[in-house]
Amino acid sequence: DTAVSQTPKYLVTQMGNDKSIKCEQNLGHDTMYWYKQDSKKFLKIMFSYNNKELIINETVPNRFSPKSPDKAHLNLHINSLELGDSAVYFCASSHGALDYGYTFGSGTRLTVV
């Protein structure tokens, strides 16, 4: 009965590969996000979609491409993976005003070797 679910939980891959992380929410929220948490635990926004429309696109290499097939799903595709992409990636969702906060998934730990 998970509210925001991400798959996979762990991803180990070689440099240069292409990989995807999937995210689904069953909360009926209209906005979804991708955040990156680095080794020092700093959370930085990457993208946000509202009703399938991209509304936030921070300075992120264009090797990262989000896709939202519907408002319950937001996937993240990464091309030509680099060592520096190793981090924990969090999906989150929210409904309307941010007074209700975000609901986060449990993260995908990406390790590029």
Place this chain on the structure above:
Amino acid sequence: TQLLEQSPQFLSIQEGENLTVYCNSSSVFSSLQWYRQEPGEGPVLLVTVVTGGEVKKLKRLTFQFGDARKDSSLHITAAQPGDTGLYLCAYSGAGSYQLTFGKGTKLSVIP
């Protein structure tokens, strides 16, 4: 972009002790949120504060928003090992969907 400073960065205390962690900025916030993140999990919302001077309680946790809405504190009474985690404050601009996080305070409560 407003800068959020959280202090201390790390805190290790014995079970039963009290503690306070801080979230400060030179700018005014329309609202501020506190999250707790446990290892291997995503952050979980604890509270949202909106009004200057507001105090909210969540069991042994007391959250305060500064009168000028530039700072906030989280006080934990009689800390327990289950309080261990990364405490993050975050703000959003008025009308914005984006949350900007501080770097967090990593709390360890030793039994």
